[in-house]
Amino acid sequence: MYKVIQPTTADEIAELLRSAQSKGTKVAVWGGRTWGQLLPDEETAPDILLDLSRMNRIRSIEKDNLLARVEAGVVTAAVRTAVAGEGLFYPPDPTSLETSTIGGNIACAAAGPHQLKYGGTRDFVMGLEVVLPSGERIRTGANTQKSVAGYDMTRFLIGSGARFGLVTSAILRLLPKPQYREIVLCAFLSSSAGVSAALAVMKNGMTPAAMELLDGRCLEVDRDAWASLGIARRSVGVAESLLLFELDGVEASVVGQRAQIERLCAQQGGAVVVTLSDPNTGTQALELRRRLLIRLMAAHPIWAMAKVAVAPEQFLAAWAPDTSPTVPCGQGSGCLCCFAHAGTGVLHLFAGTDPARGPEEDGALTRTRTVLRRLQGVGGTLLGIYGPARHALGEAEAIPSRLAEALTTIQRSFDPKGVMLP
Amino acid sequence: MKLSPSFKQKIRGIVVGGKVLSEPGELYCYSYDATRMSFLPDLVVEPFSARQVADVVRAALEEGVPVVPRGAATCATGGPLPVSGGIVLSLTLMNRILEIDPGSRLAVVEPGVVNGDLQAAVEPYALYFPPDPSSFRVSTIGGNIAECAGGPRCLKYGVTKDFVRGLEVVFPDGRIVDTGPYGSLRWPESALIGLVVGSEGTLGIVTKAYLKLLPIPAATRSVAATMRTISQVGEAVCEIFSAGLVPAKLEFMDGFAMRLVDDVYKVGLDREAAALLLIEVDGDPQGVEEESAQIEAICHKVGVSRLQIARSVQEAELLWQARSMLSPSVSRSADIKINEDIVVPRGRLAEALQLIEELGQRHHLRVVNYGHAGDGNLHTSFLLDNDPEQKRQAEAAVSELFRLVLRLGGSVSGEHGIGLTKVKYLAWETGEVGVTAMRKVRDALNPGMLMNPYKIFMEPGADAIQRDQRLT
Numbered sequence: 071m072y073k074v075i076q077p078t079t080a081d082e083i084a085e086l087l088r089s090a091q092s093k094g095t096k097v098a099v100w101g102g103r104t105w106g107q108l109l110p111d112e113e114t115a116p117d118i119l120l121d122l123s124r125m126n127r128i129r130s131i132e133k134d135n136l137l138a139r140v141e142a143g144v145v146t147a148a149v150r151t152a153v154a155g156e157g158l159f160y161p162p163d164p165t166s167l168e169t170s171t172i173g174g175n176i177a178c179a180a181a182g183p184h185q186l187k188y189g190g191t192r193d194f195v196m197g198l199e200v201v202l203p204s205g206e207r208i209r210t211g212a213n214t215q216k217s218v219a220g221y222d223m224t225r226f227l228i229g230s231g232a233r234f235g236l237v238t239s240a241i242l243r244l245l246p247k248p249q250y251r252e253i254v255l256c257a258f259l260s261s262s263a264g265v266s267a268a269l270a271v272m273k274n275g276m277t278p279a280a281m282e283l284l285d286g287r288c289l290e291v292d293r294d295a296w297a298s299l300g301i302a303r304r305s306v307g308v309a310e311s312l313l314l315f316e317l318d319g320v321e322a323s324v325v326g327q328r329a330q331i332e333r334l335c336a337q338q339g340g341a342v343v344v345t346l347s348d349p350n351t352g353t354q355a356l357e358l359r360r361r362l363l364i365r366l367m368a369a370h371p372i373w374a375m376a377k378v379a380v381a382p383e384q385f386l387a388a389w390a391p392d393t394s395p396t397v398p399c400g401q402g403s404g405c406l407c408c409f410a411h412a413g414t415g416v417l418h419l420f421a422g423t424d425p426a427r428g429p430e431e432d433g434a435l436t437r438t439r440t441v442l443r444r445l446q447g448v449g450g451t452l453l454g455i456y457g458p459a460r461h462a463l464g465e466a467e468a469i470p471s472r473l474a475e476a477l478t479t480i481q482r483s484f485d486p487k488g489v490m491l492p
Numbered sequence: 493m494k495l496s497p498s499f500k501q502k503i504r505g506i507v508v509g510g511k512v513l514s515e516p517g518e519l520y521c522y523s524y525d526a527t528r529m530s531f532l533p534d535l536v537v538e539p540f541s542a543r544q545v546a547d548v549v550r551a552a553l554e555e556g557v558p559v560v561p562r563g564a565a566t567c568a569t570g571g572p573l574p575v576s577g578g579i580v581l582s583l584t585l586m587n588r589i590l591e592i593d594p595g596s597r598l599a600v601v602e603p604g605v606v607n608g609d610l611q612a613a614v615e616p617y618a619l620y621f622p623p624d625p626s627s628f629r630v631s632t633i634g635g636n637i638a639e640c641a642g643g644p645r646c647l648k649y650g651v652t653k654d655f656v657r658g659l660e661v662v663f664p665d666g667r668i669v670d671t672g673p674y675g676s677l678r679w680p681e682s683a684l685i686g687l688v689v690g691s692e693g694t695l696g697i698v699t700k701a702y703l704k705l706l707p708i709p710a711a712t713r714s715v716a717a718t719m720r721t722i723s724q725v726g727e728a729v730c731e732i733f734s735a736g737l738v739p740a741k742l743e744f745m746d747g748f749a750m751r752l753v754d755d756v757y758k759v760g761l762d763r764e765a766a767a768l769l770l771i772e773v774d775g776d777p778q779g780v781e782e783e784s785a786q787i788e789a790i791c792h793k794v795g796v797s798r799l800q801i802a803r804s805v806q807e808a809e810l811l812w813q814a815r816s817m818l819s820p821s822v823s824r825s826a827d828i829k830i831n832e833d834i835v836v837p838r839g840r841l842a843e844a845l846q847l848i849e850e851l852g853q854r855h856h857l858r859v860v861n862y863g864h865a866g867d868g869n870l871h872t873s874f875l876l877d878n879d880p881e882q883k884r885q886a887e888a889a890v891s892e893l894f895r896l897v898l899r900l901g902g903s904v905s906g907e908h909g910i911g912l913t914k915v916k917y918l919a920w921e922t923g924e925v926g927v928t929a930m931r932k933v934r935d936a937l938n939p940g941m942l943m944n945p946y947k948i949f950m951e952p953g954a955d956a957i958q959r960d961q962r963l964t
Contacts, residue, residue, distance in 0.1 A: 134730055134839025135901075157734065179682060192682070193654055208925045214835040216651060216869050217903035218640050218690045219910060219921050220948055221930045225653065225686025229679040249736040269595065275618055275707030320737075320786070323779025379674035381596040415596060416677065451674040469680055472667040477680055479936040484929075 072098070072116045076124045080201055080238040083120065087236070088205030090118070090489045098491040099232045101174030102145060102166070116491050122173055125238065131156050137196065137213060138242045142173025149242065159247040161188035163280075165360040176237050179229030183280035183316065183359070186413040188245075192228045197241035200227065202234070203485035215243055231492040233477075234484045248318035251279075253352035254328055255344040256313040256335040257301050261285050261408075263338035264311030265385045268412035270334045271315075272382060276327060277413070279316040282359055283385070286310035287407035288420075291365040295358055299351060300344040313412065314359055362409060363420070367457075370405065370422025374435060374459035376442055380450030382415045387444045404434035406441070416453070417445070421463070429462030438463060493577040495534050499555050503537060503579075506547045510585055511538040522580045523963055525565040525572050527913060531961040533560070533574040538585040542660060542668055542699035545581065549697065549943070550666025552579055558945050561693040563604065563635030566627040568831065569911025571638065571692045575946045575958045583634045586699065589613050597705045598657065598673055603634025603698045607641075610703075619705040622649040625907065626819070634698050640690035642907040644741040644815075647866035648774075649706065651907075653689040660700035661688055664943040673702040687933060692909050693944040695937045709774035712740070713784040714808040717769040717791045718762045718798040722746070725767045726842030729865050731790045732771075733838075737783055741772040742866030743815055746845065749822065749860045753814050756821040761814060762798060769796075769865065770815055772808070818862055826858070826875035830886050832893060836902035838868040847896050848872055855885040855892075869906035894920060910948045918948065 077083045090097050098116035122143035129139040133156050140149055146167040150160050163182035181190025197211030210223035258264040264283055289296050317327045335341045346352040388408050404424040410417040421434040429435050455463050504512045513536040524530035539545045552559045558578030565572045574580050587604035594617040607628040610621050624643035642651045658675035662668050675681035688696050725744055747766045754761040773783040791799050802808035823829050836844045845861055852859035858875040876882040894904045894917050904917045919927045946954050
């Protein structure tokens with residue numbers, strides 16, 4: 071059984087790691103525990119679990135320098151709210167932002183819908199304070215967006231978990247808060263219509279702040295909430311889809327973008343466009359999108375999800391006829407639903423399985439495997455697989471051996487005793 | 493360093509279809525970069541493929557021969573200089589654009605593709621590659637990646653590292669890793685990409701780059717604001733951001749720079765001004781109209797002495813020509829120009845300019861400042877006569893400049909890298925602990941330091957080694 075420690079300062083952590091090096095104690099780190107929801111704990115059990123939730127101060131927000139200095143345990147939503155109060159904007163919006171921490175976002179290189187126009191955590195972290203596995207403390211990066219002084223250790227560490235050290239605080243890049251923001255929802259009679267509309271938007275040279283594609287089965291899990299925003303499914307069993315646009319800029323620009331989107335969506339017959347210019351309903355729509363995965367997981371206790379990067383033009387491969395179930399999702403049976411960051415080409419295939427069936431007979435898993443193969447056949451790359459049933463979807467792609475060796479060598483030089491669990 | 497005939501023969505056997513140069517005149521052509529320092533290589537190799545690059549690197553490793561990658565050598569810090577001899581490996585023959593995928597806003601290119609040629613190739617698709625260093629007509633994508641090049645557009649769009657979606661890299665041991673076009677989305681490929689971009693050729697040689705493109709904005713508008721005091725520059729930048737606007741470009745030049753440009757080109761710049769601010773907004777036409785109007789109002793509020801607005805591409809070119817005339821005007825006005833590339837947090841820009849002016853006065857040197865006001869990235873040039881006393885003062889002034897910059901919370905290199913010329917200053921910024929951490933990475937990927945040696949890090953015996961190879 072491991073011991074949970076909640077440090078409040080980086081010095082405490084440094085002391086702990088120094089001691090761990092000398093004793094060979096295994097150390098794991100947890101932030102908002104959001105990632106833990108997606109990955110069951112299969113790692114070697116740690117001796118110590120460092121919980122950084124008490125290191126949650128926003129040390130400063132420097133408006134003139136467009137940056138914020140925050141401790142790793144601060145919840146991402148808290149940062150967004152705090153900087154918004156100063157007329158500033160922290161764009162990275164992982165869907166877990168209400169509970170995940172900046173430190174966790176950094177460890178996983180988290181990104182959300184804003185990656186289309188702005189990018190993710192990787193693009194908005196300028197510098198880090200890190201405790202190395204040896205207990206030494208270093209700073210990486212700079213107080214400025216532009217800096218090429220030696221290696222970009224910041225980008226090296228982002229996404230690397232705790233392998234090379236533990237991030238205790240970060241210098242976040244901020245932008246001025248856009249003057250105006252609007253959410254536009256477009257509902258389509260088919261999945262292919264939604265995909266076509268998304269492609270048309272990109273082809274027209276537009277870059278919305280976010281463009282999220284949800285298929286009809288995703289809408290099922292929050293049917294009433296979507297309906298209250300004006301999105302009702304015509305009939306159960308028909309494959310429908312939704313594009314959620316976030317538009318920002320000066321008001322004239324947003325109005326112009328909205329008009330273009332309405333025009334392009336109207337080209338898909340039967341499309342319904344709902345503009346949410348009221349900040350409250352706009353926020354509701356964003357929250358619905360954010361809680362999608364939680365709702366799907368709640369409806370399907372045994373689930374698996376594949377995250378795939380593929381050229382947006384190939385999205386239709388995910389919505390071929392054989393992915394349409396005859397039974398709606400959320401009713402305890404096998405279900406495959408897809409949602410995507412439509413402009414960047416990141417597609418999620420969520421398979422909610424029938425607990426009564428094994429992985430080989432389960433319809434949802436079988437269909438998901440088929441779709442995955444099809445996507446990989448057209449150049450798609452598997453970014454990750456998650457969930458209790460993930461092994462039924464196959465193996466994550468192997469890391470090139472030279473790269474794995476290089477990382478192991480670097481890891482060994484930073485952490486000779488191997489105390490840091492990834 | 494003498495290379496054995498059998499080694500040279502081996503290299504020639506590898507680089508079929510490429511070039512291997514060994515005549516002294518030829519070697520001389522690959523000895524220099526924009527610092528005007530030059531060191532003689534022992535062999536120049538121009539491979540044709542990633543396979544050839546890998547095989548040359550492996551053969552050199554076995555023989556203990558350094559390999560120094562080279563693009564167009566516009567580097568301002570000595571990055572491509574073969575300071576301990578060995579092989580200069582030029583990537584300029586690998587200059588094919590392999591793929592343009594407009595649906596994915598992706599270009600796949602070889603490292604020798606010139607930045608400007610890439611821009612021209614993707615323009616018919618209404619796409620562009622935002623990083624626009626001033627060397628874009630000449631510099632290569634490989635070089636842009638090695639230095640994480642910037643440029644004026646990066647205020648709004650980011651720098652080279654934000655546009656690298658994937659890389660194919662030849663490691664210093666000759667093995668190749670190709671991350672594919674989604675490398676930046678996946679760990680550990682993203683960590684490798686993060687390291688290689690800006691690593692100045694010391695961790696690997698890029699043989700293919702998967703680059704993110706953006707749609708060419710439908711409209712642009714440029715504004716030139718002449719200011720009577722330096723503090724107005726800071727005020728204007730602050731007000732623009734406070735209003736919630738992010739221009740595509742926010743460039744400035746100080747009064748001295750304006751007078752130098754006007755001396756040479758006679759374009760009617762205000763010779764009494766303290767600064768010129770050049771602002772460009774881009775986006776959809778309605779948005780651009782609105783943003784430009786807001787910026788004009790801000791400039792009037794801050795109290796500019798003159799405001800010029802360009803409403804067409806031709807008018808914009810006229811406005812911006814002062815910026816492009818800057819470097820040649822500055823070079824022409826002194827025997828020696830020492831140009832330093834520094835960054836300070838943007839809120840401290842006006843303070844930095846004030847302190848730099850005082851620094852110049854203390855050392856009796858002429859100083860001109862210009863650069864990217866929006867992100868605090870300054871190019872500070874000391875102008876000297878060919879005079880030993882001034883040179884001594886300049887050396888001291890440069891050190892003081894870096895100390896000043898670091899005190900303000902800035903960085904000793906905004907865009908130009910550390911290379912050879914700034915190795916002394918790296919530890920000033922990162923501390924010894926930071927340098928040690930970076931060295932661990934270098935030693936893991938480039939043990940024996942054979943790939944681009946003596947760059948970024950101070951090494952014992954560096955001065956002695958360089959003396960043997962140095963020409964100028």
